[in-house]
Each structure stands twice: as structure tokens, then as C-alpha cells.
Amino acid sequence: MAMHEAVLLRRRGAEQRNLKAYVASGGLAALAKARAIGPEETVRILTDSGLVGRGGAAFPAGRKWESVRTAKDPIRYVVLNTDESEPGTFKDRVMIESDPFMVLEGLLIACYAVSATGAYIYVRGEYGRVADLLQQSLRELQQAGHLEGIEPQGRPLRVEIRRGGGAYICGEETALFRSIEGYRGEPMAKPPFPTVAGLFRKPTVVNNVETIANVPDIIAFGAKALRSRGTERSPGTKLFSVSGHVARPDTYEVPFGTPLSELLQMAGGEADLQAVLMGGAAGTFVFPKDFDLALSYEGVAERHTTLGSGAVIAFNRQTNLWQVAERLGRFFAHESCGQCVPCRVGTRRQHEMLATLAAGRGQGDERGLLLRLSQVMTDASICGLGQTAATAVRSLMDAESAGLLAH
Amino acid sequence: MAEEFTILIDGRPAPARPGETILTVLRRQEVETPTLCTHQHLTPAKTCRACVVELKGSRPLVASCERKVEPGMEVRTDSERVQNARRGVFELLLSQNDVSTAPGLVSQAEALGADPDRYRGQRYDRGFFDDNKLYVRDFDKCILCYRCVEACGPDVQNTFALTVAGRGFTAGISAGFDETLVESACVFCGNCVEVCPTGALMDRREHSMREQGRWDESRQDIVQTTCGYCGVGCQLDMHVDRERNEIVKVTSPDQHPITLGFLCVKGRYGYSFVEAEDEPAGAAKQV
Amino acid sequence: MNRVGELIDETGTERTQLLEVLHKVQAEFHHIPRAAAETIEQRMNVPVADTYGVVTFYDLLTEHPVGRNVLRICEDVPCCLHGSEELVAEAERTLGPEGQPGADGAVSWTRCACLGLCDQAPAALYREEPLAPLHRHDIAGIGDGHA
Numbered sequence: 001m002a003m004h005e006a007v008l009l010r011r012r013g014a015e016q017r018n019l020k021a022y023v024a025s026g027g028l029a030a031l032a033k034a035r036a037i038g039p040e041e042t043v044r045i046l047t048d049s050g051l052v053g054r055g056g057a058a059f060p061a062g063r064k065w066e067s068v069r070t071a072k073d074p075i076r077y078v079v080l081n082t083d084e085s086e087p088g089t090f091k092d093r094v095m096i097e098s099d100p101f102m103v104l105e106g107l108l109i110a111c112y113a114v115s116a117t118g119a120y121i122y123v124r125g126e127y128g129r130v131a132d133l134l135q136q137s138l139r140e141l142q143q144a145g146h147l148e149g150i151e152p153q154g155r156p157l158r159v160e161i162r163r164g165g166g167a168y169i170c171g172e173e174t175a176l177f178r179s180i181e182g183y184r185g186e187p188m189a190k191p192p193f194p195t196v197a198g199l200f201r202k203p204t205v206v207n208n209v210e211t212i213a214n215v216p217d218i219i220a221f222g223a224k225a226l227r228s229r230g231t232e233r234s235p236g237t238k239l240f241s242v243s244g245h246v247a248r249p250d251t252y253e254v255p256f257g258t259p260l261s262e263l264l265q266m267a268g269g270e271a272d273l274q275a276v277l278m279g280g281a282a283g284t285f286v287f288p289k290d291f292d293l294a295l296s297y298e299g300v301a302e303r304h305t306t307l308g309s310g311a312v313i314a315f316n317r318q319t320n321l322w323q324v325a326e327r328l329g330r331f332f333a334h335e336s337c338g339q340c341v342p343c344r345v346g347t348r349r350q351h352e353m354l355a356t357l358a359a360g361r362g363q364g365d366e367r368g369l370l371l372r373l374s375q376v377m378t379d380a381s382i383c384g385l386g387q388t389a390a391t392a393v394r395s396l397m398d399a400e401s402a403g404l405l406a407h
Numbered sequence: 408m409a410e411e412f413t414i415l416i417d418g419r420p421a422p423a424r425p426g427e428t429i430l431t432v433l434r435r436q437e438v439e440t441p442t443l444c445t446h447q448h449l450t451p452a453k454t455c456r457a458c459v460v461e462l463k464g465s466r467p468l469v470a471s472c473e474r475k476v477e478p479g480m481e482v483r484t485d486s487e488r489v490q491n492a493r494r495g496v497f498e499l500l501l502s503q504n505d506v507s508t509a510p511g512l513v514s515q516a517e518a519l520g521a522d523p524d525r526y527r528g529q530r531y532d533r534g535f536f537d538d539n540k541l542y543v544r545d546f547d548k549c550i551l552c553y554r555c556v557e558a559c560g561p562d563v564q565n566t567f568a569l570t571v572a573g574r575g576f577t578a579g580i581s582a583g584f585d586e587t588l589v590e591s592a593c594v595f596c597g598n599c600v601e602v603c604p605t606g607a608l609m610d611r612r613e614h615s616m617r618e619q620g621r622w623d624e625s626r627q628d629i630v631q632t633t634c635g636y637c638g639v640g641c642q643l644d645m646h647v648d649r650e651r652n653e654i655v656k657v658t659s660p661d662q663h664p665i666t667l668g669f670l671c672v673k674g675r676y677g678y679s680f681v682e683a684e685d686e687p688a689g690a691a692k693q694v
Numbered sequence: 695m696n697r698v699g700e701l702i703d704e705t706g707t708e709r710t711q712l713l714e715v716l717h718k719v720q721a722e723f724h725h726i727p728r729a730a731a732e733t734i735e736q737r738m739n740v741p742v743a744d745t746y747g748v749v750t751f752y753d754l755l756t757e758h759p760v761g762r763n764v765l766r767i768c769e770d771v772p773c774c775l776h777g778s779e780e781l782v783a784e785a786e787r788t789l790g791p792e793g794q795p796g797a798d799g800a801v802s803w804t805r806c807a808c809l810g811l812c813d814q815a816p817a818a819l820y821r822e823e824p825l826a827p828l829h830r831h832d833i834a835g836i837g838d839g840h841a
Contacts, residue, residue, distance in 0.1 A: 334575060380456040
């Protein structure tokens with residue numbers, strides 16, 4: 001088994017986790033370089049690196065920054081999406097716990113590059129320790145004067161840490177804005193996109209924690225730094241949260257292109273796994289015949305699955321995957337914001353049918369109905385929650401037809 | 408005014424103006440489009456998804472009531488995917504709501520070939536509230552179109568007595584903290600009743616007449632007058648039960664330049680000072 | 695509610711601070727009483743109904759009183775694979791019905807969505823701090839007031 005060099009997580013387990021130690025190990029060089037080369041060049045390096053968002057949508061990060069950098073409105077925001085709530089996902093927590101300063105340095109570079117007038121870190125309400133750690137690290141940066149000279153008007157940059165209220169949907173960027181603004185986290189229609197009208201209807205960059213953690217190295221060492229790892233179309237490394245029936249559930253950092261089987265081996269996956277759920281509740285089930293798939297955006301697309309949030313949940317052969325699907329169905333029904341009919345009623349009906357099937361009390365027509373319903377939810381829901389609430393269920397039904405289930 | 412341009416609707420060119428929605432164009436072209444939550448005088452809630460269309464370049468379908476037209480747009484309303492999604496929306500609603508006072512919903516569902524028995528499961532069982540003299544709330548009929556919240560809020564009344572509370576399937580319209588309407592900020596303008604598309608909100612007079620089998624719109628005449636309570640000049644349509652010669656309801660024409668169909672408590676319910684109703688029975692269901 | 699007024703003063707009166715204020719009210723009063731919403735209306739210009747809509751939207755805010763100490767047990771997939779169902783049953787047995795504090799108001803428990811502690815499954819939060827992996831004896835300890 002190959003050992004992979006930690007990049008994003010290289011300071012994990014370091015004895016000292018304060019600003020002094022961070023700077024001593026090369027930290028803040030990227031922010032200094034960004035200030036030296038200016039916003040335009042900073043964004044260009046990011047664009048050239050090919051970094052795409054790690055939150056699930058894989059949107060090119062440089063393009064997002066460039067739209068906001070060149071926006072007409074002088075008021076702009078950067079939001080760090082720390083609402084990590086996808087079931088089976090904990091890599092952003094581990095990233096921040098391992099290296100809060102690298103994440104904050106990335107955030108400050110983003111603010112500088114787009115001339116942000118303010119920044120928000122939206123931390124899910126259940127991550128109290130993460131919020132405290134960020135607050136404390138931010139204070140150190142502020143006391144050392146690193147928040148100066150970023151805000152375009154010359155004021156010290158205002159970075160606010162906001163606690164979420166316990167709602168998965170607030171990871172959706174427009175719902176996240178509503179939540180920061182003090183409302184129910186109901187997603188809004190796109191367009192307008194956040195880069196045009198985001199938080200407080202101002203141009204806004206929203207980045208995931210892992211995305212922003214990639215920024216300092218890219219700026220410090222150039223676009224090639226990211227491209228020296230991973231694949232041509234998926235440069236860099238990726239954090240995976242591996243859980244379930246594995247001996248060593250943990251966050252693993254591997255270069256894009258690493259086979260899934262290798263990741264499972266690293267985590268001590270049981271010898272005869274039945275399947276894994278890739279990408280979280282909104283992901284798909286993958287079976288051993290596909291365990292050789294390459295963990296890259298192109299590799300998963302080839303096998304009709306997704307990296308999603310980087311969650312990998314493993315299941316042994318004793319697991320009844322219909323019972324797993326019931327849990328997923330319950331999750332979506334609980335987390336639907338309730339705004340649109342396909343999701344509000346659809347996730348409920350889906351959960352009811354999944355509960356029936358998980359209990360072995362199916363009346364025969366549930367699978368056809370689930371398929372029919374999945375189309376309605378996927379096509380007609382307002383946001384990604386409803387649009388993907390049936391993805392795992394559909395993949396389970398496909399696998400069942402192909403005779404891949406142990407039960 | 409900005410230049411008119413052309414968009415394609417089911418392959419046919421249609422004129423469109425900047426700022427208008429796809430739905431506006433569809434209606435002008437007389438393309439049959441089901442709608443539930445959208446209302447001509449309210450912000451598009453885009454929540455019911457009955458009016459979804461296929462838009463070239465967009466993976467999910469888009470709500471035509473909300474999406475603004477852009478030059479070069481290609482819209483499809485006749486595809487199986489669109490029909491299937493719209494039918495699905497109505498089938499889901501039929502699986503949860505009491506639609507006995509929502510003929511518009513039922514006829515649109517029928518036109519789409521929606522099967523009312525497609526989905527089984529928990530009904531939207533939220534109870535009936537009769538806690539004031541002017542209107543009743545039957546939430547089993549509520550499809551959460553957000554119209555009442557918008558009418559109570561910034562779109563019309565600026566009273567902000569109503570909200571959507573809860574999440575997911577348990578979400579519902581509420582005046583906050585399990586209150587009766589009398590305890591809440593409600594000013595009884597009845598504009599929420601006016602915009603409710605399913606009869607979940609209904610004037611108490613109409614409700615009790617329906618209960619007694621006495622509500623028959625074919626027996627009602629509309630007598631037009633101007634409200635005399637103040638100097639604004641709202642036009643009132645008094646719905647008069649011809650046989651009993653009594654006022655059973657007051658509305659205002661939705662195109663009237665002053666009211667747009669909206670009134671205040673005096674205009675809408677002031678007639679009941681002369682024809683007082685019974686005392687309310689109290690909330691049928693305590694929450 | 696003078697105390698709520700103080701919390702608003704130290705947080706801010708703009709609407710964008712609503713969640714932050716509500717978190718603080720919840721932490722002190724273990725729910726958001728109507729009186730708090732009235733103070734919020736007066737001081738922050740947020741209608742009472744709006745506050746109610748927000749409170750009922752978020753899992754960490756409640757309109758009815760919960761315990762001074764709340765145990766949240768994750769019931770999503772990874773935790774389920776590691777026995778969260780038995781822990782939920784144990785909580786029900788030891789601590790009573792979900793969401794309801796006992797007469798002394800000390801403890802209540804609730805199921806919750808994924809806590810991002812799947813590497814330590816089965817996971818829980820107690821007094822908003824991770825308690826993972828959660829064991830049956832932890833629940834008994836909480837019930838006896840020893841945790």
C-alpha cells in the first residue's frame with residue numbers, strides 16, 4: 001500500500017498549534033506574496049491551478065473569485081462555508097482542527113483577492129469546538145495585525161464567525177445567506193448567482209473549508225504546486241471521510257486518481273464489503289466490482305457516481321441496504337426546508353415507502369413509485385436537496401436489479 | 408422601455424420584454440400552464456412547482472412564474488418531462504390535502520391526468536381553527552403556497568402576523584407561538600383569505616353557510632359600491648344572497664386601481680356589524 | 695425580559711444577529727419563550743411571528759422548554775451501523791420521552807442528524823460537547839446526574 005504525503009493535513013498532530021508555530025513552518029508566506037503581486041495576479045494563479053470547489057459542486061474556484069473581483073458593486077463578501085452536515089462527512093472539522101491557520105490564511109487571501117469588505121465564517125451549530133478554535137486563531141491573527149491592509153477602504157477586515165442553527169439545508173449557499181441574514185434557511189432561486197447577488201444581495205464568494213485550505217500553497221508555490229499531484233483533470237489532493245465498517249474510520253488525504261480500493265485498504269475496510277456509499281446521503285452506492293474506480297472527478301463520472309462531499313461509508317455483507325436507504329430517506333424528510341411541494345411532500349412519501357421496504361412489508365408497487373417520484377423530485381425541486389434526495393435510492397434499485405445486494 | 412426580443416416556446420418564436428417572466432409570455436401566447444402559488448399582485452413564491460418548464464441549458468426544470476426571460480431562451484412546455492413533473496406535483500398534493508374547496512386545483516390536476524390515488528401516506532393533518540368572528544383556518548387544505556404570508560407581509564399589508572413555521576412535511580402557516588389569531592398581530596384585513604387558493608382560509612360566514620349547505624354562488628348577485636368608511640375610495644363587491652337578501656361576502660375587483668383586490672377589516676368585514684354572526688365555537692383543536 | 699434585552703445589547707440589534715441572539719436566549723432559558731420574541735420585536739424590529747418561524751426552522755432552537763443539559767444522539771447512517779438505535783432505546787428508557795425534561799428540568803435528550811463525528815460513531819453531543827463513542831453507561835450516568 002502506497003503512503004501518501006500529507007499536504008493539506010501536514011500539520012495534523014503538530015505539538016504547537018499557534019500562530020508562531022504556523023509562521024515558523026512557512027505559514028503566512030502566501031498572504032504576503034498575494035499582497036505583493038496584487039489581487040488580479042492572485043486570482044490568475046488560482047485560476048491556472050485548476051482548483052475546483054470541494055463542497056460537492058466542483059465549480060472552478062478561480063472563476064468564482066474573478067467574477068467577484070471584477071464586480072461593479074464595491075461592497076463584496078467572502079463566506080467560508082463551514083456548515084459541514086452531509087451524513088458521513090467530517091473532513092472539514094478535521095481540516096480546521098489540524099490547521100486552523102491555513103484555513104484562515106486562505107480566507108484572508110480570498111478577501112484580499114476580491115477586495116472583500118467583510119467576511120463571514122458560517123459554522124454549523126453543532127461544531128462548537130471548531131467555532132471556538134477559529135475564533136481563537138482569528139484573534140491571534142488580528143492581534144498580530146494580519147487583518148490590516150486587506151479591506152479596500154483601509155479598515156481592518158471584519159471577519160465574523162456565525163453559528164448555524166442546526167439545519168442541513170443551510171449548507172446550500174443561498175439558504176446559508178438567509179440564515180446569516182437572520183431568516184429561515186430557505187433556498188432562493190438561482191440566478192442570480194451568489195457572485196452577482198449573494199449575501200445581503202451583494203457579490204459574494206462562497207467557498208468550502210477544504211477549497212480554501214488549498215489556497216495558501218497554490219499562491220505560495222504557484223499553480224504547478226497543485227498540479228504536481230492528482231490527475232490532469234483533477235489536480236491536487238482530496239480529503240475523504242471514511243466511516244462505517246472499517247477498522248480505522250478517519251479523514252484521509254490522497255492524491256486525486258487514487259483507487260477507491262486503496263482508500264478502503266488504508267482505512268482497514270473489512271475484507272468482504274458489500275458496498276460503499278460515495279458522496280454522502282446525496283451520493284450513490286458503489287459495489288465491489290467498481291472498487292477499482294479512480295477517485296477523481298473524471299474517474300467517478302465514468303462509473304456514474306460522485307465524490308460529493310468526500311464521504312465514503314462502508315457496509316459489510318450483514319447490512320441490509322434497504323435499511324440504510326430508510327435512514328437516508330428519514331434524513332432528507334427531516335432536513336427538507338419545506339418550501340417546495342416536490343421536496344416537502346416527496347421526501348416524506350419517499351421515506352414512507354423506504355420504511356415499508358426496509359421492514360420487508362412492501363406491497364409490490366413501491367419500487368415503481370419510488371422511481372416515478374425520484375424523477376419528479378429531481379426535475380422540479382428548487383434546490384439541490386430535493387434534486388438529489390432520491391439519488392442513492394435510485395442507485396440502490398439499479399444494484400438490486402443487477403443482483404448486487406446481499407439481502 | 409427596453410427592446411422587445413424573441414424567445415422560443417416549444418419551438419415557436421414568441422415576443423418577450425425584458426423584466427417579464429416566462430409565465431407572462433406563456434399566458435400571452437395562450438399556452439396552458441398550471442399554477443397554484445403564483446398570484447398577479449404578489450412576489451412569486453416559486454414553491455408549488457406546478458408551472459415548471461424545461462429551459463435549454465438548465466439541468467433541473469425552472470419555475471416559469473419566477474424566471475425572467477432572456478434573449479435566446481428556449482423553453483419547452485410540451486415535453487413528457489414537464490408533464491410528468493407537473494402531474495407529480497398535483498399527485499403529491501392530492502395525497503396529502505383536503506381539496507374539497509379547491510376546484511381550481513382539482514380541475515388543473517384532472518387536465519394533467521393526475522391520479523389522486525397515486526401516492527399513499529400521511530395526510531397533511533393540521534386541524535381546523537375557529538377562533539375569531541371573521542374567518543376560519545382549515546389547515547388540512549393548506550398547500551403552503553406562501554400567498555397569505557406574503558399578503559400579510561411586505562407585499563400588501565405589512566402586518567407580519569403570519570409565518571411559515573416548522574420544516575419539511577411538518578411546516579405550516581402559523582401566527583406564532585400557538586396563538587389564536589385574536590392574540591396575534593392579525594388586524595383581520597382578510598387579505599390572506601382573499602389570496603388563499605384552496606379555501607384553507609375562509610370567511611366565517613361562507614364557512615358556516617357551506618356547513619349548512621346554504622352556500623350557492625349561482626344564487627348570489629354582486630352589488631357594486633364604494634366603501635364609505637374612509638376617503639380612500641375602495642370599490643366593494645357585495646355578494647348578496649338573492650333569496651335571503653343578505654350580504655354573504657365582500658370582495659374587491661382584483662384589477663381595481665386602488666385596491667387590487669385588497670381591503671381593510673372595515674371594508675371586508677364591516678358589513679357584519681349589521682348582521683352579527685354567532686359567537687365562535689373556540690379552537691376545535693388545542694395545540 | 696430585561697435579560698433578553700441585555701443579550702440583544704451585547705450582540706447587536708440588526709436582523710442579521712437574530713440567530714446569534716436566539717442561541718444565547720436558548721442557552722439561558724432552554725427555550726425561546728414568547729416574551730423573548732416580544733423583546734426581540736421591540737428591540738430588533740423582528741415580528742413575533744417571524745421569530746417563531748425561525749425558531750421552529752432550526753433544530754438547536756426550541757419553542758418548548760428542554761433540559762438544562764441536552765443529550766443529542768445521532769441517528770444517521772454511520773452511527774446507525776454502530777448501534778445508535780439501541781442507544782436511542784436506552785435513552786428513552788433511562789431519560790424518558792424524547793425532548794421532555796423531567797420534573798427537575800435537568801436533562802432531556804433528542805435524536806439528531808449527523809454530527810460530523812462519524813469517525814467516533816456512535817456519536818452524541820452532551821451539553822454541546824462531543825460524547826463519542828457514546829456508551830449505554832454514559833446514558834445511565836447522565837440519568838443519575840453523574841455525567
